[in-house]
Amino acid sequence: MIVKKLISGFSKLTKDQKLSFIAAQMPNGEHIISELKSFWHQDASVQKMFDEFSENTLTNYFFPYGVAPNVMINGNIMMVPMVIEESSVIAAAANSAKYWAGKGGFHSEILSTVxxxxxxxxxxxxxxxxxxxxxxxxxxxxxxxxxxxxxxxxxxxxxxxxxxxxxxxxxxxxxxxxxxxxxxxxxxxxxxxxxxxxxxxxxxxxxxxxxxxxxxxxxxxxxxxSNYTPECTVRTWVECDVKDFADIDDSLTAEDFVWKFEKAVQIARVDVHRAATHNKGIFNGVDAVALATGNDFRAIEACGHAWAARDGQYRSLTEIKVEGGRFHYSLTLPIAIG
CATH class of the missing domain: 3.30.70.420 (Hydroxymethylglutaryl-CoA reductase, class I/II, NAD/NADP-binding domain)
Structure with a gap:
């Protein structure tokens, strides 16, 4: 929306006055205002609480609040809330969780909290x-x-x-x-x-x-x-025998699948273009859980990306090790949340 001059005192207007001002700047303004109001919470006290979270609030912006079931962490099966507009992220998380639950689940430990x-x-x-x-x-x-x-x-x-x-x-x-x-x-x-x-x-x-x-x-x-917290870290990993991947892809043997997986991770360790996309995929899930739990996903991402470049080159946040017929895949992330 383009306005003709700088606006003074907008934040001091009431919510209805802000809406009226915006309606006056746009064709079909009244229809747009009606559309914005349709997203208000029906309970006025709840809407007031939402309004006070931010500044110059006009309406609510809805994101789907979903859940990934069957997430086994240190032996406990959890349902993890996720807020994101990309359905495939929750589908992938749910599928991965169920897959790894049959192989011992995710293992996680807090390394430090400084x-x-x-x-x-x-x-x-x-x-x-x-x-x-x-x-x-x-x-x-x-x-x-x-x-x-x-x-x-x-x-x-x-x-x-x-x-x-x-x-x-x-x-x-x-x-x-x-x-x-x-x-x-x-x-x-x-x-x-x-x-x-x-x-x-x-x-x-x-x-x-x-x-x-x-x-x-x-x-x-x-x-x-500082939002960079290299001494406030969590490590999470999955592991299993290489032969356990025999049923994952009909076109590949378990050994070939793991070899290809390992090379993909290694590429993300040495090529910044791949690393950025690889880490974006990780933050698809991290951000979704941060949003669902009311945490600051911008701080988490800034910290994570700085951590990915801690040795002078931006790299994958995950690491892989294949030794003695065992597959071990881990993620270490500095993360400060409430």
Whole structure:
């Protein structure tokens, strides 16, 4: 929709006023408004809740909410919810789940749960002196956030570690305060960012107001969690004897099928064009479950793609090993969810 001039104060309009404004800009506007309203929830209180999830809400955008049955994970059979517009994704997930359930199912383990955030700052001072005083600074910063971290500590989480990092080889006068967190069963973004804001204030005060340092003041650029969580990882795998694939394709022997499968994965490990498509297929399923459970699929994808390029080349997220007549196929993914 093209409008004739910049719009001022649109967010302050009521929902009906927003709809009327849009109707006035379009031919058949009243019909379009009627169509949009047809997607509203019949319960006004529920619709109000939906409206408050976002900004400038006009209507609801429906996605199919499906389920993949027979997903066996560590011996437990589950029905996994999936929200996606591509039916073949759920069909493939369901077929795969049923197939592997007959071969022991999926095996999964949490490797680590550490998340991290950073205070990025610019400073022209003596970094060696700041490093010498860091134990004192660290103690002050941890005390500063005790009111925020106390409840998380009671649940077994909290701040795990804190360090100063010299980044001046990458950017002039650039340093980081890097902090590791355990946020237990929560995704932890608000908790982490609240801590980092306090650390930024404490760091700035320590350097600028302590009288121990001279020269230009320390400038905090931003204080924010990182969606790249290489120490918050889950590994999932399937395995079986190669001969168990005898019935999967009438045109191939079990050995030929596994050889071809192995080569496909190896290609995705060395060719970026194939890797991008291979990983997109993985995120078909990951995103669908993230949406169905109200998690941030954009953060999960950004992290996953960064992880896929962690050695300098973008690669497949999965790995395959065929040894001694055994087929082993695994996926390791950094994933921070609630």
């Amino acid at each position: 998340k991290n955030g950073q205070v990025h700052f610019i400073w022209k001072g003596d970094f060696r002196r700041l490093k010498e005083l860091f134990p004192q600074l660290k103690d002050q910063l941890l005390q500063r956030t005790f009111p925020i971290t106390a409840n998380m500590q009671k649940r077994g989480g909290g701040v795990l570690d804190m360090e100063l990092i010299d980044m001046t080889s990458k950017l002039q006068d650039y340093y980081q305060l890097s902090v590791k967190f355990d946020t237990r069963d929560s995704m932890g973004a608000n908790f982490i960012n609240s801590c980092l804001e306090e650390y930024a204030s404490g760091l700035r005060a320590f350097v600028n107001d302590s009288g121990l340092f001279e020269g230009e003041p320390l400038q905090v650029i931003m204080s924010i969690l």
